Amino acid sequence: MDHQEIYFNQDLETMSQDEIISRQNEKLKEKVRYVVANNAYMRELYAKAGVDANDFRGIEDLDKLPILAKANFRETYPLGLCCVPKSEIREMHMSSGSTGTPVVMPYTVADLDQWAECMARCLRMSGAQPGDPMQIMPSFGLFNGGFGMYHGARKAGLFVIPTGSGNTERQIRLARDFNTRVFGAVISYTGRLIEVMEKMNVELPSLRIGIFGAESVTHAMMEKISARLGIEVYNIYGMTETGGVGTLGMDCQDHSGIHVWEDHYYLEVVDPVTKKLLPDGEVGELVVTSLTREALPVIRFKTGDLTRIVSREKCACGRTHVKIDHISGRTDDMLIIKGVNFFPAQVEQALLEIPGVHSEYQIIMEEKDGVNDIRVLVEAEEGVTGYTVEKRLKERLGFSPKGEVLPIGTLPRVDGKAVRVVRKKLD
Ligand code: ADP
Ligand code: ZN
DSSP: OOOOOSSSSHHHSOOOOHHHHHHHHHHHHHHHHHHHOOOHHHHHHHHHTTTGGGGGGGGGGGGGGGOBBBBHHHTTTTTOOOOSOGOOOOEEEEEEOOSSOOOOOEEEEEHHHHHHHHHHHHHHHHHTTTTTTTEEESSSSSSSSHHHHHHHHHHHEEEEEESSSHHHHHHHHHHHHHHHHEEEEETTHHHHHHHHHHHOOOOTTOOOOOEEEESOOOOOHHHHHHHTTEEEEEEEEGGGGGGGEEEEEEEEEEEEEEEEETEEEEEEEEEETTTBBOTTTEEEEEEEEEEEEESSOSSSSSEEOOOOOOOOOTTSSSSSSSEEOOOOGGGGOEETTEEEEEOOOHHHHHHHHHHEEEEEEEEEEEEEETTEEEEEEEEEEETTOOHHHHHHHHHSSOOOOEEEETTTTOOOOOOOOOOOOEEEEEE
């Protein structure tokens, strides 16, 4: 086999943790001064919290800085958190609205390059090589998925096939005709791809790599997709507030956690309620600081995403950047039924253990007179019964939602992020 490039930026991806921490400290000090100097809202926020940017000493003082939330974006919509004049902005993206808050992210030329660099590192980490055809299937638009993969694929020298979302039959025909080697997609879209491939009776033997993200996914689902498509599946992570898909990172070929690009981002995992820093290994809410962004560097942004630090040791892949666990859910996704807390991912995990169950499911939360009731709708092959589903959910979740089995193809298919939880109010 030809020589394979496994790093996009070997020096930076493999530098020692000491070197990483020393850079992070420098950049943190610099960014705190920068936002205070260039943004009136941040200046006031820090003044109110008694923070003097000139005295700020880096990581050791981080907990003195107020935490930013989506509410700060809402209050300052559209560009009140931006640190550069509008004439310096070259592109913008906006969150897909899962939580209903408009989050606008402006990019300077340098920010677009930073995004492309982070994304290109992810692509190379998956084994994608210059010239490899990559089909980019998230939408191109305000959602950051399509353009983020595009900027990164360009930088990594791939052959870009920018199909965008939808038109699944055409996606499959193009993948066959151009021997697509890499698929980039919102993870739940893979269910649709597989269904349509089966209907068309097409296999894709050139396909090797799936770069999937944007939603919580269980290991069971990743394995299922990987086995069915015969490809290596990667979990890519990013969000509008950090600059989009791939900015935070992805898992490597060792699949032992998501490497986060620590020369660009500083991470804290905190208790979701008290916001106190948690020890490595404990699950909490991820708080992120952008160290290198120009137009809108977030400082201590609470993501709502739940994860834990898996390792800070050098990885089998040679990279030294911290590894975090797959995102198990969002703080605002947590469901409470009869005093039991759980996340949609736990339902997914339980469902996928049942033979014959497909990847499409929906959790219907019905509220009547202040009492929540829950039904789980799932597509499955003949022979799987509501009773089987209820029994498994009871074993795994500790209570028994009503299970309803539907024929394959009944639940709505969406082009973007899947709608797993539907809340209804009954009167
Ligand atoms: P929205 O908040 O409207 O969904 P974004 O498009 O910015 O807007 O989505 C970012 C969010 O998507 C993250 O905060 C996280 O909750 C989720 N997300 C993105 N990638 C992943 C991933 N690989 N695993 C789990 N969740 C993810
Ligand atoms: Zn690794």
